[in-house]
Structure formats: structure tokens, C-alpha cells
Amino acid sequence: MQKFTSLFITLFLTLQIFAQPATTFEELPLPAEKYWNGSDGSGKFASGGFTFFNNYNEAWASWMGFSYSALTDTITPGWGNQYSAITGSGVGQSEKYGVGYASGTTNIKLENPDSVKGFYVTNSTYSYLTIKYGDEFSKKFGGVLGTDPDYFSLIIFGIGTEGDTTGQVVYRLADFTSDNPEEDYILKTWEWVSLDTLGVVSELHFAMESTDNSAWGMNNPAYFCIDNVNVREVITSINISEKEMLQSVAWPNPFRDQVSLKLPFGQFDLTISDLYGKVVLKSKEQGNATILINGLAGEAPGIYFLQMTNQAGQTQVIRLMKTR
Known part of the structure; x- marks a missing residue:
């Protein structure tokens, strides 16, 4: 009989769930290659102890706040592809993820005040390709020579139970400010954003900041993608x-x-x-x-x-x- 040697694998993946409110968006009703943008007029959606707010304008067929998506398009540039993540999927090849458009109020409310350890973030395909190549409204980050110190940041504010700001976390989705051009980057993977410093919060508010601005505000698209809120993937190594x-x-x-x-x-x-x-x-x-x-x-x-x-x-x- 063949000898059975070991059941361990060299690398395997587990998920750390830090608190009771936790979401991966996977339970939300959405077919493959579709998205929800608030066109039903509900103004919000709930998942895993969090409420994500949405403001849909029927007259203009536009929205702001949060939507969620199962799109996989990492190639098509422009506004028509605003609901796709540049990763082509959620964290760990999951089907669904959230999309934030920080044109106005972009908030998440906790069902019960709690600490939020963090979430995963990446760029939308729309933002990534615009920053990388530029378009008729936005510049190519770094400029023609690649030396412009451009950046694109997501800012997360913790809001306490009394409406006070408990702190803020800034995470750069693109950064061309280094003296070494090899360190310039536009985020195209899912990366963990720690919110440990915000403490106990009742809401999270999101804003975006860029070096590419005009009198009307930010020129590059103010989008980001979010997944696994309070759920962190951990790779365990075994020799x-x-x-x-x-x-x-x-x-x-x-x-x-x-x-x-x-x-x-x-x-x-x-x-x-x-x-x-x-x-x-x-x-x-x-x-x-x-x-x-x-x-x-x-x-x-x-x-x-x-x-x-x-x-x-x-x-x-x-x-x-x-x-x-």
C-alpha cells in the first residue's frame, strides 16, 4: 500500500474576521457581469452589519456614494466602464465587490458602533487607465517626462457616536512623488488598509484627493473599489x-x-x-x-x-x- 506522507500544504489561505460587522459582498443578489448603482431608488444597501449609502439621480442617470459590482472588464477605458475593478474580480478571485464614487457624500454606517480593523482597496479600471494614459479631461500622471510629482489618495474619516471625527487614514492609490521613478505606481492589486487608529466608530466617511485639479475640482475619476471590510486574508507558510x-x-x-x-x-x-x-x-x-x-x-x-x-x-x- 502506498505510504501516506502529509496533509499539510506549503501555503494555504485563511480569513481573519476581526469583528461581528464584516462583509465580502458575496451574499448580495447580483448575476455575473452586472452591477447595482441605486437606480431602484432605495438610496442604500446593507451587507454584513454595514449600510452603504447611495445617491442616484434619475434625471441624469448618474449616481454617487457606493454601488456594488460583479464586472470583470480590465481593458475598456472611459466612464462607460466605471463599475469595474482593475483586478477583474474581488479579493481572492471572489465575484463581487463594492465601488465608491466620491463625488459627494460617500458614507458607510455601522449597525452598531464598533471598531473596524480595515478593508481591501484597489483602483477602478476607469481610474487606473485614466491615470496611466490620460484622456481629454485628465492628465497622464507623471506628465510627459514622468517627473511630475502626482498622487491620487483615498481618505477615510472615522465618525464617533457623537458625530465627532475620531481620526483619518490616507491611502495612496497612485503615487509619483518619489525621486526614484522606479517607485512610481498606480495600484492594480487588492491591498489592505488598516483602520486601527480610528477606534470605535459609528460611520466611515470617504473622500479623495489628487494633484490633477481644476476650478471645478478633481480632473481624474474619483472612484475606488472596496472589498472584505473587517475580513483579512492571511497566508500561512509551512516548510x-x-x-x-x-x-x-x-x-x-x-x-x-x-x-x-x-x-x-x-x-x-x-x-x-x-x-x-x-x-x-x-x-x-x-x-x-x-x-x-x-x-x-x-x-x-x-x-x-x-x-x-x-x-x-x-x-x-x-x-x-x-x-x-
């Missing part, structure tokens, strides 16, 4: 050789109703938990086989964790994404 890695495969991922799992030799306890640690399925399985995991059709869309543990207590975790 195990490639020969000792578990060759397990789960598919399809993302999935809708059921998941196939190929297991190596051994006996396994399987547990599937949701984002908040609630166990939704448990089973015992014999390895050296491909098994079909049913019983997930009734669960809500979102992130789940499939944990496999062998008789020696060694464990691997696979991150799953359930769609509608």
Missing part, C-alpha cells in the same frame, strides 16, 4: 517539501450546489464551515477516491472553508466560493 504536499483537488470552484473532491490515500474527517465559523456539513470519507459533496444547495452564497483532517490530526483547508 513542507513539494513531495510531501497533499494532492487534493476540489472542483468546480466557484460552485453552485455540489463539489467534487479528489482525496489521496487515508481516512479523512471533512468539515465545511461558513465565513463566520458555523459548521454546515460534516462527514467521514475514505481516501484514494473522488467523492461528491452534496447538501450545500440550501446554503447562502459566499465563502466557505473545506477542512480535511487525517487520522494523525494533520489538516488542510481549501477555500470555496458558493454562487447563486
Whole structure:
């Protein structure tokens, strides 16, 4: 019989959920390649203990505040592609993410005052391509010679229970201010923004700042994309050789109703938990086989964790994404 060596993998991903209010936007009702921009007149949407405010102008078919999206277009420039993230997906290849347009009031309200540890941010495709190449309204950042000290910043204000400002955090989505041109960048990945310094807040207010301005305000598009509020991805390293890695495969991922799992030799306890640690399925399985995991059709869309543990207590975790 083939010797079963190890169930650990060299790198695996987990999510740290810092507080009860936490959202990945995945439970929001939205088909693939669609977006919500407030055209229903609701003025807001709620997710994971947060309310995201939206102001839609029916006469102009325009909006400001927050929308949410499942678009994947990283190529098309211009205003018509204002709902896409330059990453082409949410954090960790998830389907949905929030989009902020800081043309006016851009606020998030907590259901109950609490500390917010942070969120992931990236540029919209519209902002990224405009900053990179310029257009009829906005300059190419860095200028023709690449020496202009341009920047584009997101500013987050913490608002306390008495309406006081608890502090602010500034995060640069593009920065050309370094003396070394090799350090110039326009953000095109999801990056964590820590809000630890803001303390307990009842609201978060967002604004944007740029070096490209005119008498009418900022020239470059005032958009940003947001995901995993209070949910941080953590990569755990384990020094195990490639020969000792578990060759397990789960598919399809993302999935809708059921998941196939190929297991190596051994006996396994399987547990599937949701984002908040609630166990939704448990089973015992014999390895050296491909098994079909049913019983997930009734669960809500979102992130789940499939944990496999062998008789020696060694464990691997696979991150799953359930769609509608």
C-alpha cells in the first residue's frame, strides 16, 4: 500500500474576521457581469452589519456614494466602464465587490458602533487607465517626462457616536512623488488598509484627493473599489517539501450546489464551515477516491472553508466560493 506522507500544504489561505460587522459582498443578489448603482431608488444597501449609502439621480442617470459590482472588464477605458475593478474580480478571485464614487457624500454606517480593523482597496479600471494614459479631461500622471510629482489618495474619516471625527487614514492609490521613478505606481492589486487608529466608530466617511485639479475640482475619476471590510486574508507558510504536499483537488470552484473532491490515500474527517465559523456539513470519507459533496444547495452564497483532517490530526483547508 502506498505510504501516506502529509496533509499539510506549503501555503494555504485563511480569513481573519476581526469583528461581528464584516462583509465580502458575496451574499448580495447580483448575476455575473452586472452591477447595482441605486437606480431602484432605495438610496442604500446593507451587507454584513454595514449600510452603504447611495445617491442616484434619475434625471441624469448618474449616481454617487457606493454601488456594488460583479464586472470583470480590465481593458475598456472611459466612464462607460466605471463599475469595474482593475483586478477583474474581488479579493481572492471572489465575484463581487463594492465601488465608491466620491463625488459627494460617500458614507458607510455601522449597525452598531464598533471598531473596524480595515478593508481591501484597489483602483477602478476607469481610474487606473485614466491615470496611466490620460484622456481629454485628465492628465497622464507623471506628465510627459514622468517627473511630475502626482498622487491620487483615498481618505477615510472615522465618525464617533457623537458625530465627532475620531481620526483619518490616507491611502495612496497612485503615487509619483518619489525621486526614484522606479517607485512610481498606480495600484492594480487588492491591498489592505488598516483602520486601527480610528477606534470605535459609528460611520466611515470617504473622500479623495489628487494633484490633477481644476476650478471645478478633481480632473481624474474619483472612484475606488472596496472589498472584505473587517475580513483579512492571511497566508500561512509551512516548510513542507513539494513531495510531501497533499494532492487534493476540489472542483468546480466557484460552485453552485455540489463539489467534487479528489482525496489521496487515508481516512479523512471533512468539515465545511461558513465565513463566520458555523459548521454546515460534516462527514467521514475514505481516501484514494473522488467523492461528491452534496447538501450545500440550501446554503447562502459566499465563502466557505473545506477542512480535511487525517487520522494523525494533520489538516488542510481549501477555500470555496458558493454562487447563486
